[in-house]
Amino acid sequence: MNSVFKSLEDCTIAIAGLGLMGGSLGLALRGQVRKVIGIARRAETVQQALAIGAIDAGHATLAEAAPQADIIVLATPVSVILAQIEEIRGLAGQGLLRDGAIVTDMGSTKAQICEALERLPASVQPVGAHPMCGKETSGLEVAEATLYYGAPFVLCPLPRTQPQAVALVTALAQAAGACPLQLDPTRHDRLAAAISHTPYLASLATFAAANDVAQRDAIAWRLAAGGFRSTTRLAGSDDQMMADILLSNRTAVLDQLDRLQGHLAHLASLLANGDDTRLRELAAAARAERSQFLETYGG
């Protein structure tokens, strides 16, 4: 049967990449779908995923797993996802994919990935996706079945994607406990730049600027309290994954960085001019708006 006419429980899901995201997805889906196949280059990773019950079976390559899959989930870093979409294009060209097989991903940027998905043949159903949750720690060791509970799960179907394919990926997100919502890829990337990618850079720069001082006077670190740890928490994110993300969302991140730099320059000028009133107003407004955000969306 054409993959997109199946229900989720009849689907075989192939997950490429068995790190935090892929491993957690496997843990969440197993038992709710026909079969979860894991794909990881290293045999030990496959063994470990089998051992913790994240997958039913494992393979070293997409070529081995893809022909069995109704839904292929690329849960690798953005640069690898882009390469894997090309690989899938090749496999589809050789007739190795099921008719109506869905290709989705968990990459943190969507415009570039959706552009690549456009190039897949018509027999493949592409649905870009990004579950928005995470930890600074990564790897299968920290995977957990509840990672996606309550998390926004952004879906970016292409104009040509069949509604049944979108419905199946929506069901997959829900089966993992997440809250699916559809967004245009460019809109996703602009929002992700604002609430994730640029905050990462702010966190990195704040740490680096403090580190400049601490290199000359190590007492700085002894004085650093919880607030500093919070502000610089994102600087502890997987650096190669983050670099991938930034480079694949360059325009939106540069735009948002510009906004951030504008606010900092404004704060600096108020401070330099001793503009007490305006500085207090800005600080009070941000605090009130943040508190409203936390009240509405949870703290």
Added chain:
Amino acid sequence: MNSVFKSLEDCTIAIAGLGLMGGSLGLALRGQVRKVIGIARRAETVQQALAIGAIDAGHATLAEAAPQADIIVLATPVSVILAQIEEIRGLAGQGLLRDGAIVTDMGSTKAQICEALERLPASVQPVGAHPMCGKETSGLEVAEATLYYGAPFVLCPLPRTQPQAVALVTALAQAAGACPLQLDPTRHDRLAAAISHTPYLASLATFAAANDVAQRDAIAWRLAAGGFRSTTRLAGSDDQMMADILLSNRTAVLDQLDRLQGHLAHLASLLANGDDTRLRELAAAARAERSQFLETYGG
């Protein structure tokens, strides 16, 4: 007996300001000193402090409490501390302070406060201080006896301060469970700008920049995950207290802001030029240095 020749347990401590800091200090010290006198303008605050056992007695003004005190602790916002030091100068001029009475404070900046302390008469023993811990919440309601446990407690004695006065404030910090260390006020302010005041501004600007986007597209807030909440946590700090701090540490904060802006501009240029290698190196270096900091000083 001259106040500086007493031991801490024989001292009467007057705490001006019964918020989070002053209230917690009272809770921590009561029973370990002769008497804790609280000073708060509002009678309800004094009543509440008595009710939770943070003070033994209370007054509405410094003028009423100061004559009984061996150690006066100013636990008010920086701008109020500066005014209270002037008030104490007046009281000392009228002979209303004990001989050798110690004046200390809990303000977040030290250079400006120590300058003001210099103007106190020779009969008064000034010791600037800053216990480095905090919460974003403020007020007596959230005061707790353990607030200072393990926190660095910076002491800035003046050149003329007698060693016995420094020893008494050191004993007070230890009695509260904190870890006293002596720093020059300018050095304290430079370090605090790096690990606290500038991170606050980075947090504020990151929130404001995201808010610009969210005002036009509210879905942004729905997508914001834990990392965004961490990075912008400090933007939820008491805004008037923070404005006070920034304005009284202007030079050091502007200097550190300049460093932060330099790092952001560098990151923006690497991203604009697609300098993959250098961007990855920087992200990896910051992550490694932060991880070393956490290993050494606790995460």
